[in-house]
Amino acid sequence: MTPVVVTGPPRANLSTVDELAALGVATAHEAMGRAGYLGSALRPVQQGVRVGGTAVTALCAPGDNLMIHAAVEQCAAGDLLVVATTSPSTDGFFGELLATALRVRGVRGLVTGTGVRDVAELRAMGFPVWSAAVSAQGTVKATAGAVNVPVVLGGQPVGPGDAVLADDDGVLCVPRRQVAAVLDAARSRVAKEEAARAAFVAGELGLDRYGLRERLAGLGVRYLTAEQYAAEVQ
Template structure:
């Protein structure tokens, strides 16, 4: 078996800033739906990836950091090459051993103008992080001591909570979850989100005018077509 090669790439392919600005108008739900059913699911992290503050949002290009389990050298290397507006995407494979992220790193990231951190692994110093008002998502919370010996890799493709993340992919996060949009799909996601948002304006207007979602979405006709019976009674009536 080959040993893991430690490497730090200082640059990433950067997404179109105009597309980022358009995407910033939407939440994770709209962008997820805008990608379509298949890509949307492939790009969405699981509910294990939790926001550690309420009401925070972020969007920006991914700076990736692969950390050996129990070690967080790579996150410090990532902090060295990240630029304002970037999102740190950190992983150690998802174990809780060795906190990947804490308040000291968080304070520096905020000072540098980074957009936030998405951590597959443990974060700690949560109260202090909340006071810093810096957006953080993680799959675990643990204070366990991390080593800083490597190996480490920065700005290489990684798998984070089941989602493939390449450096420069667009990371979107809010209270609903974390979505990673490949750069090649960013325009598709934004176009889809804009269409969805416009359609929902019309749906809300219909509801305000007295229409029912059951009819707006065609569910009444659909259950008839599927042969689903609607009975004017309770389930005890069929005993």
């Protein structure tokens, strides 16, 4: 890893990111072809919050949050701070004081593969956080890392300026150059879901709407009465 702070990376169009975030992580994930999901290990500290923003990334050494402090200076309104480490670490890298510094700059939240602390204070101040752990164990500030370089969380790459969407379903990264196309695909998916919802309200079954009866038959699934089943298993 080269110790570096990259300034002024290009960012995804924020209004487009906002439109995509409003459709939700699950919808955007499906629209991307089930790509970009940062994994089930990242869980929200709060509930009922849906945000989107442009990524400022910080790559830290285990147990050391020095580069988060360096990243704060590079953050602007509409950003989400994304933190990764060079090897796994669940220490409490982030708490209420850093959240205060980020909120003043208009940062919309934090996504981190580490732990966080001051959870009650973060909830009270309404600063959204998705993390891999909660830990009272703090960190030092002694090791150089990098800011605004590509990082990996949950096996997925996150680049500076990419769109990051987060809600109760998890966190999704949409590459900066793909945001507009993913938004179009997500809108189409929402329209299809609305039609399906209306059909289900009217009593139609998913088995019929999606042609799943034929699939079940093709897989060898048979329909038996209770009496027929009992006779077969005796």
